[in-house]
Amino acid sequence: MALCLTALFLFHPVDAQQNEELKEIQQQIKQKQEQIEKQLARAKQLQAQLKAAELNISRTAKELDKTRQELTSNRQQQSELTEEQERLLADVKNQQQALSSQFRSMYMSGDYDFAKMLFNLEDASKLERTFSYYQYLSKARKEQIDQFRALVAQFKQVSESLTQKQQELTVLEKTQQQQSTQLVQQQGLRKSTLQQIEQQIDSEAAQIEQLQINEQALLKAIEEAQQEAQQRPVNLTGLASLRGALLLPTQGRIRKMFGRIRQGQIRWKGVLFNGNTGAPVRAVHDGKILYADWLRGFGLMTVIDHGDGYMTLYGHNQALLKNVGDDVQSGETIALVGQSGGQSSPNLYFEIRHKGKPIDPAKWLKL
Template sequence: MRFIAHTITPGISAGLRQRFPGGSRTILPFVLTALLLLANPALAGNDVSPQQIRELKEQIAEIDDWLKDAEEERSDLEQTLVQTEQQISRATRERRELRQQITEQRTRLSELTNQQAELTATLNRQRDSLRQQIRAAWMAGDTPAIKVLLNEVDPENVSRTMTYYEYLSQDTVQRLEAFQTSLRALQETRQQVSATQLRLSKLEQDVAQRQQTLESSKAERERTLTALRSDIRGRQNQRETLEADRVRLEKLLQEVEAAIANIPTPNESQPFRSLRSKLPWPSQGSVARNYGESLAQGRLQQNGILLTTNNDAEVKAVHYGRVVFANWLRGFGLLTIVDHGDGFMSLYGHSSSLLTSPGDWVTAGQTIAIAGQTGGTDRPSVYFEIRHNGAPQNPNRWLARR
């Protein structure tokens, strides 16, 4: 709820002092309502001066409570973020250690691979040697030693020949045993190589997954903390705005009361209260939003009707009266307020041009403005309200059927 300075000076303060040097103060309740409550329709119908200030203070207090809770939540999030960063630090250190282990395991794997190659070469040599020895034995026949014994006459030659064959047999056995040993060593080395490769792969997966989990956790907490900080800044700005509104409101009340202290009541032969269901419509167009409809997700209610019309459509006064406000007001754009006496007022908002000034007398059906899109509407519109002693009235009960 922001008030622009020229809504009260000179449009009200100077203009009203010049036009109305004397009279009663019967217009004060509505002007306060028009200037103050229209900027925040949720306050419509309340006691203007103290009630709005109290509500502003309550809003400020609510924001203060929210900020206190949010600061505690932010502190918790920041502490959690610190813990996460410490965990990431430890994980990074563990990852370095694991990488060192991986390097060592890869070195071991390289050694095992070389050993496997050497064992394979040794095994191949042993296989070739055995193959040659077996072939030579086969070529000599199945029982070369018996043949030699039968053919030898000299005992010394027999003894020497048997010793030779004994050595040859032992060498064959040793070669076979060495071959089997090499074969077992090769199989074990292959198993170690496979196990080492599997262990390296799992280590790398574990390290990568742990790091990714921690990084994701950190990113999520940072997003939450960023959103909370942004929300806190927004609430702080809202609080500052409300505090400024409260100060501006108190000053505005003093200035408006001083400016309209002696405004006369309009004198019309046919009182406004007798025209229920007889007032002319303020402009051509269809009703886009009706009285009492929910606004702001149900927190507020529509205090008037919104007509959609064409550009340059005329906006007309519904009854005789005096213009008490013709200026811009946040949320309503260019706004005209007409006092009809006996506490009745009519309001005409979203105009593109105002054709009257504060203090002008107008008659029923007189064009007082041109329809437009000021005050935040997305198409040409006319906002129309009726108030009695500051309380919003249902315009449908006052306007004639059409």
């Protein structure tokens, strides 16, 4: 009994010390968890600001892209109108010279006074023939004069159109400059928001939890889009026969990240294409737009349904050019390369999924 009591007194202080240490560790874990939760809550608020900033950038980028296309079209039309103007001017000058030559000949031969020539005819038998000749001549001259007038009117119309296009060009160039300035301002606001997010999520645990939240958001978005798409049956054949033959979604160096550790136990489920801001993003094959919106962690993203359980995902875009339900053809431009979703440099994030499971894009693209 004495031995047991001795043992109890010997070991009890040690157990008490361990309990205190355990409580302290648990308290530290609790505090760290609370800190992470606060960071994520603040990051969530900042993500909403980031979303607003990137959507504004998207709208401005789409408007800027449209303005650039209009500028290109306007300059092409001006070039065509200038060529037509030069051709018409040459025709007008030719007609003018031809008419001047005819009028000069008429005057020199004295046949400018038709009545005088009729009264001076010595042979009455020539009267009918001369009258028919002058009727024909008068008709031919009238046609030439009408053609000349039509050419002058057409030249005037083309010149007015050219002036109008030049005025439109001035307006378009001013609009482009305003849109570019607005885009720079919006990108500055986005950069500031992004820096705040990075300051909030400064621990690996918070970063991993953020990636898990983003992954769940993606799966949820795809699932909801698929459920909605089931109500719109389409005839698509899938990608099974196109392994190794799919078009590249954009130009740029591919970073084969699929399957690699991203952070913690989270692995990459797609690849990245380094690109230039505003470069076209193209559909790798025929399909129908399943999803087109901003998604946390992926930015402005488009998902295309190719049928038979195959879909492709295009993330980090600057602007989306297609809407949900739109049919797209292989190689058709569906978006513009950007850095939405909190990216520090322009790139395209690309995934291929079959029945919800990610598959390695490098084995399916024609590299």
